[in-house]
Amino acid sequence: LMPAVTPPPAAARRLRRLTVLAVVLVVAVAVVLQTLADRWWPATALMFAPRWPWALPLLALLPWLLWRGRRLLPLWATGLALWVLGVAGMNLPLAPEAWGLGDGAADLRVASYNMGGVKTSPAAMAELLGRIAPDVMAVQECDADVVKGLQPLGWQVAVGYGSCLVSRHRIVKTEQRDQQAIWAMGGSGVIVRYTLDLLGQPVTLVNLHLETVREGLAAVLSREGDAAAAMAENLAQRDLESLLARQFVREAQAPVIVTGDFNMPVESALYRRDWADLTNAFHAAGWGAGATKHTRWHGIRIDHVLTGPGWRTVRAAVGPDLGGDHHPMVADLRLSAAR
Secondary structure (H helix, E strand, C coil), X not given: CCCCCCCCHHHHHHHHHHHHHHHHHHHHHHHHHHHHCXXXXXXXXXXXXXXXXXXXXXXXXXXXXXXXXXXHHHHXXXXXXXXXXXXXXXXXXXXXXXXXXXXXXXXXXXXXEECCCCCCCHHHHHHHHHHHCCCEEEEECCCHHXXXXXXXXXXXXXXXXXXXXXXXXXXXXXXXXXXXXXXXXXXXXXXXXXXXXXXXXXXXXXXXXXXXXXHHHXXXXXXXXXXXXXXXXXXXXXXXXXXXXXXXXXXCCCCEEEEEECCCCCCCHHHHXXXXXXXXXXXXXXXXXXXXXXXXXXXXXXXXXXXXXXXXXXXXXXXXXXXXCECCEEEEEEECCCC
């Protein structure tokens, strides 16, 4: 590298000021996301918006800093780290297996997949399952005919209530949470609880598809009507469905897995209130952003695999593109509860 050029005092002050402003911007966005999302509607809109634009001021300053402001590089690097961890939500896992330690043995591979919009056949679906190799897959917006067609291929299948379960293990019981309260507010959330026989051990898996924020965001983007009122109404529906789902999970007796399209990132106040006490498999053993829902401009992680006491996550990753706008979330779990 060429030696740093000492800038004139005015230019140095300007560069320092711009660097500080870029870092302060990242800090402000991170604080808003982590404290106000799903509490204040602009923060909720921010949570579902692309995160990468907030790094652009930092990236634009880098050539100037390398040329004339290398003493500011530690501050710049701090701002970039805050963006990576606090805004972009990049994950560094805690599970030793994610770092190449431990034996990596798992008892159950779980996948959660919103297949809405995917046009396929039972044979093609079986081929997709072969690529993921799950022991059990919870499906949202499932094509019931396609999933039923997997039964002759050796899969255990439960279809109904707007969700499906595909399993290598026997499905003992299926229970749906009453939707009357959800319908009364115009929602369509799905909450279904399954009991599986895992080699003689009963295991509970709850499959969720909670209300989307789409209608609220559409009001914001269209700038028609009262966007704040639309977001508040949408939040009330999402709040109710999350509370009902959490109550249904608490009623389960066996070691619990909660999967599905939550339609909320982990920064959501609803997620922190209702789900943060469970272990997020991707947090435990996944790398990077883990985006499961993809749009033209960005990806966001709104599909989760969560576990209660008795489970340990060995591996977690986003599965392959299967043709829709969601990618499956896949987790390898070890059952530590007494059998």
